Amino acid sequence: MDHLDRLEAQSIFILREAYKKFGKLGMLWSIGKDSTVMLWLAKKAFFGHCPFPFIHVDTTHKIPEMIAFRDRMAKEYNIELIVHTNQEALDAGMGPDKGRLVCCKALKTDGLQQVVTKYEFEGLILGIRRDEEGSRSKERVFSERNKDSEWDYTNQAPELWDQFKTDFPKGNHIRVHPILHWNEMDIWAYIEREKIELVDLYFAKNGKRYRSLGCAPCTGQIDSNAVTVAQIIEELKNTKVGERAGRAQDQEDSYAMQKLRKDGYM
Amino acid sequence: MDIAREVLNIVVVGHVDHGKSTVIGRLLYDTKSLPEGAIDRVKRIAKEKGKPFEYAYLLDAFEEEQKQGITIDTTQLQFRTDKRDYVIIDAPGHKEFLKNMISGAASAEAALLIIDANEGIQEQSKRHGYILSLLGIQKAYVLVNKMDLIQYSEEKFNAIKQEMNEFLTSLHVYPLKYIPVSAFHGENITASSDKMPWYKGEPVLKAIDLFEKDKGLEGKPLRFPIQDVYKFDSRRIIAGRIEAGTLRTGDEILISPSNKVTKVKSIEYWVEKDKVDQISAGMSVGITVEDEFFNQRGEFISHTYDAPITSDTFKVSLFWMGKNDLVKNKEYKLKLATQEVECEIYAINKVIDATTLENLENASQAKTNDVAEVTIKTKREICFDEFRNNQNTGRFVIVDGYDVCGGGIVTGLAQERQSVSKFLKQDDEITAKCFDEYYYVFTEGGIKKIEGVPHSFSLGDVIPSTGVTYEYPADFNVVDIRTGLIAIIRKSKLQDIISMKLLTYEQSPFIDSQGAFIKIHSEEDFNNFAADLEKLQQSEISRTAAFANQWFDFMKFRQIRYLTATKSLEIEYQI
Ligand SMILES: Nc1nc2c(ncn2[C@@H]2O[C@H](COP(=O)(O)OP(=O)(O)O)[C@@H](O)[C@H]2O)c(=O)[nH]1
Numbered sequence: 106m107d108h109l110d111r112l113e114a115q116s117i118f119i120l121r122e123a124y125k126k127f128g129k130l131g132m133l134w135s136i137g138k139d140s141t142v143m144l145w146l147a148k149k150a151f152f153g154h155c156p157f158p159f160i161h162v163d164t165t166h167k168i169p170e171m172i173a174f175r176d177r178m179a180k181e182y183n184i185e186l187i188v189h190t191n192q193e194a195l196d197a198g199m200g201p202d203k204g205r206l207v208c209c210k211a212l213k214t215d216g217l218q219q220v221v222t223k224y225e226f227e228g229l230i231l232g233i234r235r236d237e238e239g240s241r242s243k244e245r246v247f248s249e250r251n252k253d254s255e256w257d258y259t260n261q262a263p264e265l266w267d268q269f270k271t272d273f274p275k276g277n278h279i280r281v282h283p284i285l286h287w288n289e290m291d292i293w294a295y296i297e298r299e300k301i302e303l304v305d306l307y308f309a310k311n312g313k314r315y316r317s318l319g320c321a322p323c324t325g326q327i328d329s330n331a332v333t334v335a336q337i338i339e340e341l342k343n344t345k346v347g348e349r350a351g352r353a354q355d356q357e358d359s360y361a362m363q364k365l366r367k368d369g370y371m
Numbered sequence: 372m373d374i375a376r377e378v379l380n381i382v383v384v385g386h387v388d389h390g391k392s393t394v395i396g397r398l399l400y401d402t403k404s405l406p407e408g409a410i411d412r413v414k415r416i417a418k419e420k421g422k423p424f425e426y427a428y429l430l431d432a433f434e435e436e437q438k439q440g441i442t443i444d445t446t447q448l449q450f451r452t453d454k455r456d457y458v459i460i461d462a463p464g465h466k467e468f469l470k471n472m473i474s475g476a477a478s479a480e481a482a483l484l485i486i487d488a489n490e491g492i493q494e495q496s497k498r499h500g501y502i503l504s505l506l507g508i509q510k511a512y513v514l515v516n517k518m519d520l521i522q523y524s525e526e527k528f529n530a531i532k533q534e535m536n537e538f539l540t541s542l543h544v545y546p547l548k549y550i551p552v553s554a555f556h557g558e559n560i561t562a563s564s565d566k567m568p569w570y571k572g573e574p575v576l577k578a579i580d581l582f583e584k585d586k587g588l589e590g591k592p593l594r595f596p597i598q599d600v601y602k603f604d605s606r607r608i609i610a611g612r613i614e615a616g617t618l619r620t621g622d623e624i625l626i627s628p629s630n631k632v633t634k635v636k637s638i639e640y641w642v643e644k645d646k647v648d649q650i651s652a653g654m655s656v657g658i659t660v661e662d663e664f665f666n667q668r669g670e671f672i673s674h675t676y677d678a679p680i681t682s683d684t685f686k687v688s689l690f691w692m693g694k695n696d697l698v699k700n701k702e703y704k705l706k707l708a709t710q711e712v713e714c715e716i717y718a719i720n721k722v723i724d725a726t727t728l729e730n731l732e733n734a735s736q737a738k739t740n741d742v743a744e745v746t747i748k749t750k751r752e753i754c755f756d757e758f759r760n761n762q763n764t765g766r767f768v769i770v771d772g773y774d775v776c777g778g779g780i781v782t783g784l785a786q787e788r789q790s791v792s793k794f795l796k797q798d799d800e801i802t803a804k805c806f807d808e809y810y811y812v813f814t815e816g817g818i819k820k821i822e823g824v825p826h827s828f829s830l831g832d833v834i835p836s837t838g839v840t841y842e843y844p845a846d847f848n849v850v851d852i853r854t855g856l857i858a859i860i861r862k863s864k865l866q867d868i869i870s871m872k873l874l875t876y877e878q879s880p881f882i883d884s885q886g887a888f889i890k891i892h893s894e895e896d897f898n899n900f901a902a903d904l905e906k907l908q909q910s911e912i913s914r915t916a917a918f919a920n921q922w923f924d925f926m927k928f929r930q931i932r933y934l935t936a937t938k939s940l941e942i943e944y945q946i
């Protein structure tokens with residue numbers, strides 16, 4: 106087994122544990138490269154089937170290509186898709202002009218919370234990785250959230266030998282992180298090896314491309330001429346800039362991500 | 372990343388403030404593994420907080436951690452050397468965060484134990500040493516840090532080395548190296564320090580490249596715990612991760628503890644390129660089998676000749692992290708591989724203070740952070756191995772309420788349990804030594820018997836008719852010379868146990884309980900043998916050898932293989 110085989114095997118093990126343990130399970134699909142890799146891993150884990158719904162929390166500020174890609178792939182992969190928008194917040198005029206963190210909290214965190222409540226999910230699969238930023242580097246594979254989706258990060262449950270947390274009071278839910286142990290380069294190497302189709306936005310047009318995808322107003326492009334996965338891999342080998350440098354909400358203050366995530370952000 | 376590269380997980384442990392996070396921060400900094408701006412960000416945070424710059428802030432990402440200058444939870448970060456990739460795991464040193472330290476250490480293969488040269492060995496230095504030994508982490512270096520505070524003194528370093536070595540040796544942890552460092556100042560981290568010319572060994576970065584990764588899990592007896600059974604389409608797929616060994620299409624497999632035998636029909640896949648006919652340790656796989664029995668999560672798939680232990684009572688060493696004490700007469704949940712079963716503590720044999728290694732007298736409970744040796748009784752029989760034989764299937768966690776509160780390793784079967792295999796039918800039993808293996812061991816210069824894993828076979832149970840050094844047919848009879856009882860084996864299953872007198876002769880061969888063929892080829896032979904046996908039972912023991920020489924052919928179903936030493940059950944070549 107090589108490095109990617111081992112990463113894949115561990116992720117599949119985690120996905121299967123989640124499927125076995127949670128009656129109400131859903132996977133968050135942000136249309137980005139990480140959650141699209143996760144979708145691929147789920148197809149492998151369940152031999153071509155996807156035995157749970159995929160959830161897209163749509164802020165309505167997403168880049169239009171992402172929505173077109175989402176709808177096409179959902180058909181091709183034959184998956185059940187739940188699209189949810191925090192309509193009350195939008196009706197009340199919520200947008201990035203109200204402050205980036207406020208907007209993220211309302212449209213993403215609260216939107217997600219509404220989905221969890223509506224569908225009574227016990228398990229939510231998310232494609233976060235430890236190498237993305239500090240508070241994610243401290244995450245567990247099965248990470249508990251209370252009724253309000255809050256994360257008690259200073260008192261996390263022990264997690265050893267792949268014996269994950271599967272006992273919790275009713276109303277709480279578990280965030281399952283199958284690719285927590287992957288890094289950005291692993292993701293690209295895997296996409297290359299498995300030939301996974303991605304939204305075009307990752308590939309350069311007119312000297313610019315997206316390295317990380319979020320909402321249009323808060324996601325910047327980087328200078329790049331990489332038009333193939335192999336070229337992206339080559340480019341990443343030579344960069345020292347953090348992956349999420351183009352994501353405005355991370356830069357708001359030193360603990361922005363920690364604060365967002367404590368309240369239930371992805 | 373070069374995908375063929377090896378990855379090693381290293382945990383950094385030790386007493387609070389001895390410099391664990393600094394060692395890691397410095398390693399990341401010196402190997403240029405930090406993203407641009409990370410150091411500037413740390414400088415900014417230090418300034419905001421009115422504190423001096425700390426490498427530890429690179430890891431202690433939580434605001435609470437940075438404010439208090441402590442590590443609360445474990446972090447995993449990656450960096451690389453020319454040789455391989457590393458996942459380096461920072462662990463907290465406070466006693467109150469021991470559960471987080473254990474969470475970090477449990478995923479490591481190697482460890483760096485940090486000791487402050489100025490403060491010397493402290494409580495958590497020892498407790499962490501103990502935890503490493505319990506987790507089976509044998510590859511460890513001790514880093515004596517903050518050498519700058521003791522003027523890089525060789526004597527002081529040697530004194531710490533000697534004291535720690537005594538403690539660790541008693542735990543069977545043998546650190547491979549002791550390295551004097553100053554993490555904050557970068558001495559002996561990536562390059563040899565000119566402040567300590569007396570130290571002739573490698574700096575940390577070069578030393579970790581010398582850790583050797585464990586290999587060979589594929590060659591161990593097959594252990595494939597069933598994780599789930601899928602029926603999404605016409606296939607009925609048994610899914611799970613192979614914890615040890617290798618499995619091929621067509622292999623005969625045993626499913627324990629239900630004791631069913633079948634064959635692997637196919638190895639399943641989704642994309643064509645993943646199609647294989649052999650799968651091994653570490654892989655998450657799916658198979659279909661020829662006989663569609665009812666299978667369920669938790670059962671173990673093995674080869675028929677190398678079954679796991681099946682029992683409901685066993686001895687363990689464990690560490691306790693629960694808020695409530697570990698006590699007897701209380702129901703807990705035990706999770707081992709994919710099995711989950713109710714259990715209770717049958718006996719608390721020893722509670723140990725992990726820092727002094729003293730036994731607590733007559734302890735009737737284990738408290739938070741205690742280490743204990745206990746006997747566990749599970750509600751039903753489960754499958755496992757002793758930890759020393761197979762780490763993945765020899766360790767478990769205990770859940771109390773909603774939380775994992777303890778973790779431990781299986782050290783053996785409870786004493787009162789049997790030590791030999793048996794055929795059982797109500798009150799009748801026959802000791803089954805016919806499944807022992809015989810080797811000529813070079814290092815010992817003689818033939819040695821290696822007993823099979825003790826197991827009780829009840830009616831209907833599959834028996835291991837083929838071993839490494841024996842092969843019985845599917846149908847045979849086992850005669851117990853002492854009692855005259857016969858175990859009847861048909862289609863490799865124990866069909867019945869009856870008295871020899873009640874047996875009507877059939878063609879199936881007879882063996883004695885040691886596995887020797889009994890020279891019975893006809894009904895006449897059978898009657899003669901029965902008569903001789905009756906005479907033998909009434910006479911003295913001295914006649915047994917003559918009887919055996921007349922009737923037994925020990926090598927008919929057996930062979931003797933060569934072995935270098937009894938430890939490495941590796942066959943060199945065959946007679
Ligand atoms: N003088 C000196 N101080 C050090 C050294 N290494 C770490 N420290 C300091 O010791 C304190 C504790 O370090 P930290 O890495 O947080 O310890 P941890 O609790 O083991 O993770 C910090 O203030 C560090 O700056 C060293 O080599 N020399």
Ligand SMILES: [Mg+2]
Nearest residue numbers: 391392441442
């Ligand atoms: Mg620390």
